[in-house]
Amino acid sequence: MAVHDFTLPDLGEGLPEAELVQWSVAVGDTVTLNQTIAEVETAKAVVELPSPYAGTITALHAAAGDVVEVGSVLISFDTGGDDTPAPAPAGRPAEAAAEEPLKAEPNLVGYGAAPRGNARPQRRTRAAAGRPMASDTAVLEAAPHDAIHHVEMDRPLERPRSTPPVRLFARQHGVDLALVDGTGAGGLITRSDVEAYVERVGAPMTAQPVAPERETVPTHVPAVTGERTTRTPIRGVRKHTAEAMVRSAFTAPHVTTFVTVDVTATTELIASLKVDRSLQDHKIGVMAVAAKAVCLALARHPGLNSKWDEAAGEIVEHHYVNLGIAAATGRGLVVPNIRDAQDLTLVELADAIRSLAETARAGKTSPAEMMGGTFSITNVGVFGVDAGTPILNPGEAGILALGAVRRQPWEHRGEIALRDVMTLALSFDHRLVDGEQGSRFLVEVADVLREPGRAMLLR
Known part of the structure; x- marks a missing residue:
């Protein structure tokens, strides 16, 4: 018998711990390489852990809800055979051969170890017909401790x-x-x-x-x-979000400025795109148009796309836009970002926004997708809110809040008419951006939403 302990690794975020959300396996289960064995929640995301070995589970060293430190033993496997290290290939030291199994372990940020051999995953079957299937809660409350593993054996592997x-x-x-x-x-x-x-x-x-x-x-x-x-318990994504917002609010001097704009031309453009057969598979909305307007305006106002580096005593100006899109989820607010958004067309931005939102709602946003943002957008209008004063993401100079689009009386060509109107709110770091710069940027974004054709004049 060769027993291997698997310790919780650094999930690519430099965080010291993670909460075990749930096990997907139980003691006695036979698993294959890269089969999901558990879900853990860090301060940024929920991550599925793939098995680093093919073998039998001999021990689970934590329970759902436990906070496990990086480097602590999480699970043990019996991989069969014996513990004798394989002989080193010619020309390689024995120490290198002894370390070989470690290279098969996954990096656990959405990837697993490279499979070896032709083994195929085995799946357990459900309980025999006629056997009652209790709910998870009922099982955990009613079953004695030594019976819980037996009940888990009768559930599907995945x-x-x-x-x-x-x-x-x-x-x-x-x-x-x-x-x-x-x-x-x-x-x-x-x-x-x-x-x-x-x-x-x-x-x-x-x-x-x-x-x-x-x-x-x-x-x-x-x-x-x-x-x-x-x-x-205050844990996981919600804890990380709270800490980040407090740090941002009490580090960066926030200033928020507002503008209310007639966006009828934008809503008419969106309506015309919806009936275009070539675009029926794309969901283009006000958010996508605003994202495009932001990317164009950032090129002309780079102060809003910069970072205050306190440690280095420098202002870092980015020549690319990693556009953060705030998404509300059951676990709290997450802000994944669209990499190099400045290079994307309106249709590509719409697709990217939709993909990020679906992934966030499914709880599958990876830590890497929430790192490296340079500017963010939050759409409070979807909740029926007209305006707000958004808090900056740490390390970013600006965040734009989109209010609800409302049909209301508005001055248009010297007369009063019903128009589509919305309010934009821009919060910015006053260390990096002064009032004039922030106001000019916001007006330029508003101008594109007022007249989408103006985007043709910007570069």
Whole structure:
């Protein structure tokens, strides 16, 4: 028997710890190389851990909800054979051969180790027909400790792909996600898929008093025990976001300026693009037009695309735009960014924004996608809000908030007419940008939204 311990690695972020969200395997399971064994949440994202070995699980050294330090033993494998190191190839020292297995371990930022051999993944089957399948919560509450692993053995090796809110919704309505077909990206099961399944099979849509999964304990859901308050540990993405916002608010001197603009020409442009057959697969909206306007304006106002480097005593001006797109998720606010957005067309920006939003809602945004932003946009208008004073992302000089587009009376060509109007709010770091620069930048963005054709004059 050759037992290997796998320690929690640095997930590519330099963070000292991660929270174990859930195990995908149990003691006694046989796993293959790169099979998902667990989900862990860092201060920036949820990451799936692939197995660095093919073998049998002999021990799990942490439980769901535990915060594990980088370098701590997480799981142990029996890979078969013995512990005798393989002989070193000719011309290589024995020490190098002994280190060879380590090279097969994954870097765990969305990739796994290179597979060896022709082994194919093995899948467990569900419990035998007629055997009752208890909910996860019921099992964990009712089963004795030594029976939990047996129950896990009867579950599928890899659960159907879905987001935590969808899993909670399904459990509340007694739906087994293994029976639901996913229509989302890559087969992801969405809430509408669950609702369609319930409607098709005739199951009641009355919410059951099922406690939510630990990973989704939202503060607005009352505890089923009758308690008057619900306490949720401040961890993961929400903790990181809070720390970043506090650091930004008390480090960079914020200034926010506003402008209200008639965007009727932009909404008419968007409407015309929607009926263009060649663009039917693309979702072009006000956000994409604003993103294009921002990229054009940043080229003319580089102070808004710079960074205050306190340690070096320098102002760093970026000659590229990594455009952050703020996205609200069940785990908190994330701001993935579009790399080199200045090189993208309007259609490409729209596709990139849509992709980032879908990935964020699915909880699959990687840490790398949230690093290196140079300027951000947040769309508070989708919540029916007219304006706000957004807080800068640390290391960025500016952030633009888009308000709701409203049909209202407005002066147009010397008369009062119903027009589409929205408010833009720009927050900027006053160490890097003065009032004149910030105002000129905001007006230039507004001008493009007022007359999209003006983009043809900018470079």
